[in-house]
Amino acid sequence: MEARALTRRFGSFTALDSVNFDLRAGEIHAVLGENGAGKSTLMNILSGLLRPTEGELLLDDVPVRFTSPADASAQGIGMVHQHFLLVPPLSVAENLLLSADKAKGGPLSWPIKDVLTETKALAEKLGWSLPWDALAGSLPVGTQQRIEILKALRGETKILIFDEPTAVLTPTETPELFATLRQLAAEGKGIVFISHKLDEVLALSERVTVLRRGKVVASLLTSECDAGVLAEAMVGSQPPQPLSQTHTPGPLPSTKEGGEVISIQNLTWGKLQNISFTVAPGEILGFAGVDGNGQTELADCLSGMAKPQSGEIRVEGVALIPTPKAVRDARIGVIPADRQKRGLALSMTITENLTLGVQESTGFRRGPFLDARALRNRAEQLIQRFDIRAEGPDAKASSLSGGNQQKVVIARALAGEPKVVIAVNPTRGLDVGAISYVHRALREAQASGAAILLISTELDEVLTLSDRVAVLFDGKLMGIVSPQTPREELGRLMGGAA
Numbered sequence: 001m002e003a004r005a006l007t008r009r010f011g012s013f014t015a016l017d018s019v020n021f022d023l024r025a026g027e028i029h030a031v032l033g034e035n036g037a038g039k040s041t042l043m044n045i046l047s048g049l050l051r052p053t054e055g056e057l058l059l060d061d062v063p064v065r066f067t068s069p070a071d072a073s074a075q076g077i078g079m080v081h082q083h084f085l086l087v088p089p090l091s092v093a094e095n096l097l098l099s100a101d102k103a104k105g106g107p108l109s110w111p112i113k114d115v116l117t118e119t120k121a122l123a124e125k126l127g128w129s130l131p132w133d134a135l136a137g138s139l140p141v142g143t144q145q146r147i148e149i150l151k152a153l154r155g156e157t158k159i160l161i162f163d164e165p166t167a168v169l170t171p172t173e174t175p176e177l178f179a180t181l182r183q184l185a186a187e188g189k190g191i192v193f194i195s196h197k198l199d200e201v202l203a204l205s206e207r208v209t210v211l212r213r214g215k216v217v218a219s220l221l222t223s224e225c226d227a228g229v230l231a232e233a234m235v236g237s238q239p240p241q242p243l244s245q246t247h248t249p250g251p252l253p254s255t256k257e258g259g260e261v262i263s264i265q266n267l268t269w270g271k272l273q274n275i276s277f278t279v280a281p282g283e284i285l286g287f288a289g290v291d292g293n294g295q296t297e298l299a300d301c302l303s304g305m306a307k308p309q310s311g312e313i314r315v316e317g318v319a320l321i322p323t324p325k326a327v328r329d330a331r332i333g334v335i336p337a338d339r340q341k342r343g344l345a346l347s348m349t350i351t352e353n354l355t356l357g358v359q360e361s362t363g364f365r366r367g368p369f370l371d372a373r374a375l376r377n378r379a380e381q382l383i384q385r386f387d388i389r390a391e392g393p394d395a396k397a398s399s400l401s402g403g404n405q406q407k408v409v410i411a412r413a414l415a416g417e418p419k420v421v422i423a424v425n426p427t428r429g430l431d432v433g434a435i436s437y438v439h440r441a442l443r444e445a446q447a448s449g450a451a452i453l454l455i456s457t458e459l460d461e462v463l464t465l466s467d468r469v470a471v472l473f474d475g476k477l478m479g480i481v482s483p484q485t486p487r488e489e490l491g492r493l494m495g496g497a498a
């Protein structure tokens, strides 16, 4: 496939500016770029979801125009999106039927048996056995992703596009995905792979195209690059500062003198069993552990999304019955794991999203009404402070790039000088520069005395930022250790060894 001089404008904003891109059969071609560089926009054009404003697409040297994703799919192009598009209350088989090829008669005339037979054959070729009757929403993310891959893949698929597929995966799921991608490429399919992780790009791809603010700034052979070359191409003149260089360890938190901001006693809910710990002012307590060992449940309890069966949560000594409002009133800032489902109201503007939570504060009201001007000013300041790249405070959250959506969620959580911050995978999907920004923002909140719970599947992130590291396994707290603990020992704890 070849894209020639593709330009895409949204209103007066140019998201892609005369982009050239090509993909060969059997290659894995990585696309890199900062948050908002235009990666998803380009892929949405290649897969028929968006139309280019200017420029053309060629497939096997023949000009093509896609009228819809179904049209692109019929011509051999599939895409696995950055944010999954499965229908959670439907079964795996039903989800597959929904995306069944219209050309072959559509869901009504194409019996589910045929869809399943074809899909099962594909799954078998990839070595997967899937729970076809299970509800899609109940499955681990890695399995959901496999269903997305099967949806995108048909016998005649020539091109598969993966938009940040590893952002949601656990460290054990990523190598499995890579094996799948290599197998698909070996069958002669062209693969586009988007990632912010330079080591993944270096390990997997044959060529790399780098986008910066809508333009192609580099098109390289991976064998001729290293992480430094790629990082510089992405950000231009100012290479991003890796965290280890920007991080100056502050005084160790006053676990003894300062008492505790938040204390959890015998918390039990769902998978969680009898969890107890405290976090001191200015302390970051990291939670390490393989995804699915109680992290979600812990975050849900502490953010007011779930009511614990038993146990006690106290903030500055005051018992907290966790509801979203009580959590807000206790000045607990929450960065939820799923920015689209829980972090944002996608159809609302940036200002409106940043207003949620302060709508009752006197500073933002005029009598019974919201003070629109004050709220807009505040939004403008937060957009500046958190480097949210968007058209302006009136841009809809749905129009933001994935990474910039994440920044809105983080801005809202940290804006009100929280006493406690619950951060779940706060840097998921962010580019290198934005990651060090978020790390600095968490450090600032720490320096101003907040107690921070950092729940992250990125072990490096947990170890670099945390003062103490708690390990969860199967809903139990295996121990709280120093971040200097040897990795093998951490690994053993994460695997459930006492």
Ligand SMILES: Nc1ncnc2c1ncn2[C@@H]1O[C@H](COP(=O)(O)OP(=O)(O)OP(=O)(O)O)[C@@H](O)[C@H]1O
Pocket (backbone or CB within 6 Å): 010, 013, 015, 033, 034, 035, 036, 037, 038, 039, 040, 041, 042, 082, 389, 390, 391, 398, 399, 400, 401, 402, 403, 404, 429
């Ligand atoms: N529907 C839309 N309306 C207005 N602007 C849009 C729309 N879709 C994308 N944009 C803008 O186009 C730019 C590129 O967005 P895109 O989603 O392609 O970035 P990206 O490179 O995928 O970033 P990320 O790594 O954060 O996912 C962003 O500034 C975004 O706000």
Ligand SMILES: [Mg+2]
Pocket (backbone or CB within 6 Å): 039, 040, 041, 082, 163, 401, 402, 403
């Ligand atoms: Mg994107």
